Amino acid sequence: MTTRLPRLKSSRSAAVKARLDHPVIDTDVHVNDYTPALEDYVQHYGGSALVDALRKSLGGRFATRSAAGKDWYQQTPEERQHHRTLRAPWWARVTRNTLDLATYTLPELLAERLAEQGADYSILFPNDVLAPAAASDEFRQPLHRAINHFHADVWKKHAHRLTPVAGIPLNTPQEGIEELEFAVKTLGLKVINIAGGVRRPIPSIAEKYPKAEHPDVARHASYTDFYGIDSPHDYDPFWAKVVELGVPVTTHYGSQGWTGRQSTSNYMFNHIGHFADGSQAFAKALFFGGVTRRFPQLRVALLEGGADWGSHVYTHLVDRFEKRNRHAIQNYNPAHxxxxxxxxxxxxxxxxxxxxxxxxxxxxxxxxxxxxxxxxSRDPVGDELDDFLAAGIQSVEDIRERWVKPFYFGAEADDRTVAAAFNTKVNPLGTQINAIWSSDIGHWDVPDLTEPLAESWDLVEQGVISAEDFRSLVFSNPYRFYTEANPDFFRGTDIAAKVSDQSQVQGG
Structure with missing residues (x-):
């Protein structure tokens, strides 16, 4: 006879949830894949060669290696300095709390414990979805296809409360469109996760030092294409397909390894603020490249970076536009x-x-x-004078429309800086930033999955945010994010059953 292990029946978060008159939507739950089951799918799509590519991709997601092929842990301190080998993330998953470890790996257990977490509905980010974007051209698409198929099957039973994202590669717009259509039309997935940028070789250097002959040069002499501005590809067909299919876009895009985040010894030095910096670059590219102007229905969630950076970039956009718009820039024209x-x-x-x-x-x-x-050697002329031209900005209200409206900012439970998103005295035009509750359970910053909702309510009791702000954070804003992209997003789910009065979603 099987003995059920004892589990929690109540929690601080469950107690908070019992006091609320609205649902709770968690926009960022990280789950683990049971490797043998995942690799069965990968084997089906590409045989042992694809399985090997998966293992290499997952093992090398953050790893950097020396010319001798040794990773950080195989190198001496002197070798790390000599090769400038980045200190990568380590011990990034919950282990001591073994119940939570199992919860993130077993769909039945996560579904059972959702009430302890205090959520009515959760968006799942399987950790392996975030990895294979860096795989080689030969393996990238079949890896994504296999991983997405696995998750669609594993979580289908719990679609009324849980939905996994589809990982979409974007090295080219065409591969993105192909995998988007497969994920949505064939697998029935309804949220996607993309990398916020793609590393590409600098053409002038690649011509002089071909990758096959100079792999070390190729590894370092690159730039990041953020899709929206200065890209060698036209990504508009991809954004158009996203809007056509009604898919919310999410990203967990970091900047570890960028200038200022290249410590060879300290992971925390590289980590703090890196999601905000990475997502900021991606979001600014969509804004200044005019993507949010051309596709006003596009909705993008920028996760794990907090919401305060969305507020300060909005403020800086307004400040700079007022000083350097097409007309004001003449204040600095030497000819005058x-x-x-x-x-x-x-x-x-x-x-x-x-x-x-x-x-x-x-x-x-x-x-x-x-x-x-x-x-x-010459002064800028014509359109070169207007950095806001592609974004179509002619007023501060345009900035609000094309920055605040399309972007949603994932705020973790204990992040006190979320108050900036709701500070209408600071944000231009008395605007609130779209902060969305992102528990991030499954990662090292959440050692107990039953705590995040209660931690966010602690901010109310401490006067950091108001009860109405809390409602916007955990329900109204997430609800708007998904339903503005797809009005039928919650059809057939527990949320649809609980949101009979549309006035519940107002605010935020």
């Missing part, structure tokens, strides 16, 4: 300087600087601007 006035002021006040030397009007403007502002 009054050389006669400048010379007269030098004559009256500049004796100590000129020391009796005659002032040359022909070079006076250049000399006054200083060495750091020496003129370019």
């Amino acid at each position: 300087a009054d050389i006669e006035l400048l010379a007269a002021l030098f004559e009256e006040y500049g004796g100590e600087l000129t020391k009796g030397r005659p002032v040359d009007k022909a070079t006076l403007l250049r000399d006054s601007l200083g060495v750091s502002a020496l003129p370019h």
Whole structure:
């Protein structure tokens, strides 16, 4: 006879949930894959070669290696310095709390414990979905297809309360479209996760140092294509397909290994703030590249970086637009300087600087601007003057429409900086940023899955956010994110049964 192991029947979060008059939607739950079961699917799609590619992709997601092929843990401190080998994440999963470890791996157990977590509905990010984007061209698409198929089958039974995301590769728009259509039309998945950028070789360097002959040069001499601006590809067909299929887009895009996040010894040095920085680059590319203008129905959730950065970028966009819009930029045009006035002021006040030397009007403007502002070979002209042109920004209200409306920002439970999202006194035009509750359970920052909802309610009791802000965070904003992309997103789910009064979703 099988003996059921004792499990929690109540929790702080369950107690908080019992007091609420609205559902709770968790936008970011990380689950583990039972390797033998996953590899059966991978084997089906590509045989042992694809299984090997999966293992290499997962094992090398963050790993960096020396020219001798040794990873960080195989190198001496001196070798790490010599090769500048990045200290990668380590011990990133819950283990001591073995019940939670099993919960993240066993669908039946997670479904059973959802009430302890305090959530009515959760979006699942299988950790393996986040990995194979860096796989080789030969294996990238079949790996994504196999992994997505596995998750669609494993979680189908619990679709009324749990839904996994589909991982979509985006090295080219076409591969993204192909895997998007397979995931949505064939597998029935309804949320996608993409990397916020793709590393590409710098053409001028790649021509001089071909990858086959100079792999170390190729590994370091690259740039990141964020899809929306300065890309060698036109990604509009992909965004159009996303909107056509009504799919919310999510990303867990980090910046470990970027300049300023390259410690060879300290993971925390590389980690703090890296999701915010990575997502910021991706979101700004969509904004300045005009993607959010051309596709106003597009909805993108930027997870694990917090919501405060969404607020401060919005504020900085407004500040900079007011100073450097197409018309205001003329305040800094050298052609508008009054050389006669400048010379007269030098004559009256500049004796100590000129020391009796005659002032040359022909070079006076250049000399006054200083060495750091020496003129370019030519001045920018026409559209080069307007950094906001592609975004179509002509007013602060346009910025609100194309930054605040399409983007949603994942805020973890204990993140006090979420208050910035709701600060209408600071955010331009009295705007709230779309913060969405993202427990991040399954990762090291959540040692107990029963705590996150209660931790977020603690912020209410501490006066960090209001009860109405909390409602927006855990329900109204997540609900709007998914249903603005797809009005039928929650059809047939527990959420649909609980949201009979549409006034519940107002606010936020």
